[in-house]
Amino acid sequence: METSRITELKLIAANVRKDALTAVHSASSGHPGGSLSIADLLTLLYFEVMNIDPKDPKNPDRDRFVLSKGHCAPALYSVLAERGFFPVDDIPTFRKTGSYLQGHPDMKSVPGVDMSSGSLGQGVCAANGMALAGKIDKKDYRVYTVLGDGELQEGQVWEAAMYAPHYKLDNLTAFVDFNGLQIDGDIAEVMSPLPIDKKFESFGWHVIVTDAHDFEALLSAINEAKETKGKPTMIIMKSVKGKGVSFMENNAAWHGSAPNDEQYAQAIKELDAEIAKLKEA
Amino acid sequence: MAKTATREAYGMALAEFGESYDIVVLDADLSKSTKTDTFKKKFPERFFNTGIAEANMMTTAAGLASCGKIVFASSFAMFAAGRAFEQVRNGICYPNLNVKIGATHAGISVGEDGATHQCLEDIGIMRTIPNMVILNPADKVESILAVEAAIKHEGPVYLRFGRLAVPEIFDRETYKFEIGKGxxxxxxxxxxxxxxxxxxxxxxxxxxxxxxxxxxxxxxxxxxxxxxxxxxxxxxxxxxxxxxxxxxxxxxxxxxxxxxxxxxxxxxxxxxxxxxxxxxxxxxxxxxxxxxxxxxxxxxxxxxxxxxxxx
The missing domain is CATH 3.40.50.920 (Rossmann fold)
Incomplete structure (x- = not known):
């Protein structure tokens, strides 16, 4: 990828982060930490990787995305809005009575959302179903899904982990947002899913470990997944929870709490400074 | 009077309607008991065993349905409605996806397996979920017609079948089945x-x-x-x-x-x-x-x- 394109993507991701924080702040409710940690990945997927068209969100040949960690809807809605699926101006209605921007992704109400999610462990199974449908219909679309690292504690994830290699779903690329924190604290202390890479390898996945905030490394991992035949790929992304906002970074307290007015202003100020810096570059 | 278990009729119906409808059938290691193996033998390319993993089966069914498939997900009523309740509720019914749950071995007539396998709560559980349709056919003909009606119905359907052979009451030539009509x-x-x-x-x-x-x-x-x-x-x-x-x-x-x-x-x-x-x-x-x-x-x-x- 050219440096200028990486800068463009970083700019979009900064705006996605701002939108996600605006959503959570406006609702006084939501999940900023994990939304910020996947903002770079979602930007890359929706602006560089996936074959999608905001004007034709139900096209049967499109690539699909399932946010298995559905509580990070602010990041998904923000990237969809920035990509043109619906107006960015609607973001502040998030979680408000009557809004189509439900607290967790709702495929029936939000343009561009391919699967309703929010109950952890289920998204990756739905992604399996979509990948299987692609195989049955001999279509060449790809399916992407993002799991939380805490989400790996759900038993259903491992049912899916067995299933995808069994049916050789090489059209499925899954990601683990490995930020190391869940609501109750450090994942290793709450209920360790470690080592994540060896677990998925032993289940028959092609596993890649990479940096969630390095666009080039992420893109290279995604391309490697596309080239991998006969098995699904799991990309374990080492990420920073709360990435991009100094006081939210690596702090489990920001898993599911909204910033107050002062904190929101500070976060926007930091992201605006980042945007200004990127524009200069 | 001839007798047939409604689960047998379920298998017959899937095999019959597999000819004319693009249905996909999932089972969780019970295909010989749920009788989905009748479909599997005829349409192996549209049958997928999920192993003993009902939660994954229900949400995989949701993913398939989101891509336009009419999906039958089959297990015993106990595990379809009980074990996988939340997957049925959040994964299938909330997004109103076109998944048909073929729940066999419902009720006490399961017999020897005992209480763990005799689901006597499934109608109650399923009835409280918005978008869900519940069909509990009485005999072979009604079961076959219920499967066809479920295929034609857009949205989730819970079909309840039994293990025990029961009298054949209705005549396929004359019996009319309509969802929502007693x-x-x-x-x-x-x-x-x-x-x-x-x-x-x-x-x-x-x-x-x-x-x-x-x-x-x-x-x-x-x-x-x-x-x-x-x-x-x-x-x-x-x-x-x-x-x-x-x-x-x-x-x-x-x-x-x-x-x-x-x-x-x-x-x-x-x-x-x-x-x-x-x-x-x-x-x-x-x-x-x-x-x-x-x-x-x-x-x-x-x-x-x-x-x-x-x-």
Missing amino acids: VEIMEGTDATIIATGLMVPEAMEAAAKLKGEGLSVRVINMATIKPIDKDIIVKAAKETGAIVTAEEHNIIGGLGSAVAEVLAENSPVPMKRVGTEDKFGQSGKPAELLELYGLTAANIAKQVKEVLKMK
């Missing part, structure tokens, strides 16, 4: 029995017995538990003044509850519910268990006489 199968004016599943032939036998005693008892076959046919219930209440429900399910939450809700809000009349009375099942021969738990023509007839005293 069917009056015996006329009567003194009381009405509303039955579902394998209790339908018991209800018919009870009505015949009571006729011999000078009582005119209407019998309604209620294969659709949700959406319940309000009109036929209210009409029966107004015309006969007393209702007995009969189901192979806990009296809490199932057909009896659904009918009671309609009566209470629209046309209150005395009623009695025949079903398992908030108890778990146990191991035994199906016929002996049905007798032990009062799921018989004799008990239905007794309850009709009881309800008539309340008129």
Whole structure:
């Protein structure tokens, strides 16, 4: 990828982060930490990787995305809005009575959302179903899904982990947002899913470990997944929870709490400074 | 009278309609028991075993349905409605996806396997989920027609089938099946029995017995538990003044509850519910268990006489 394109993507991701924080702040409710940690990945997927068209969100040949960690809807809605699926101006209605921007992704109400999610462990199974449908219909679309690292504690994830290699779903690329924190604290202390890479390898996945905030490394991992035949790929992304906002970074307290007015202003100020810096570059 | 288990009819229907409809069938290692192996043999490329993993099966079904497939996900009622409740609720019904749940081995007539495998709560559980349609066919023909109706219906359907061979009541040439419609199968004016599943032939036998005693008892076959046919219930209440429900399910939450809700809000009349009375099942021969738990023509007839005293 050219440096200028990486800068463009970083700019979009900064705006996605701002939108996600605006959503959570406006609702006084939501999940900023994990939304910020996947903002770079979602930007890359929706602006560089996936074959999608905001004007034709139900096209049967499109690539699909399932946010298995559905509580990070602010990041998904923000990237969809920035990509043109619906107006960015609607973001502040998030979680408000009557809004189509439900607290967790709702495929029936939000343009561009391919699967309703929010109950952890289920998204990756739905992604399996979509990948299987692609195989049955001999279509060449790809399916992407993002799991939380805490989400790996759900038993259903491992049912899916067995299933995808069994049916050789090489059209499925899954990601683990490995930020190391869940609501109750450090994942290793709450209920360790470690080592994540060896677990998925032993289940028959092609596993890649990479940096969630390095666009080039992420893109290279995604391309490697596309080239991998006969098995699904799991990309374990080492990420920073709360990435991009100094006081939210690596702090489990920001898993599911909204910033107050002062904190929101500070976060926007930091992201605006980042945007200004990127524009200069 | 010839007998066939409704699960056998489920397998036959999948194999038959697999010819004309683009259906995909999932099973969780029970295909020989749920009879989806009948479909598997004919259409191996559209059959997928998920292994013993009902949660994954239900949400995988949701993913397939989101890509336009008509999906049948099959397991025992206990695991389809019980184990995978939340996947059915959040993964299938909330997004209103086109998944049909083929739940076999419902009720106490599972027999020897005992309480862990005798699901007597599934109708109650499934009935509370928005968008869900619940079909509990009584015999072979009705089961086949229910599968076809489920295929044609856009959205989630819970189909409830049994393990035990039950009498074949209906004629495929003449029987019309419609989701949401009860069917009056015996006329009567003194009381009405509303039955579902394998209790339908018991209800018919009870009505015949009571006729011999000078009582005119209407019998309604209620294969659709949700959406319940309000009109036929209210009409029966107004015309006969007393209702007995009969189901192979806990009296809490199932057909009896659904009918009671309609009566209470629209046309209150005395009623009695025949079903398992908030108890778990146990191991035994199906016929002996049905007798032990009062799921018989004799008990239905007794309850009709009881309800008539309340008129």
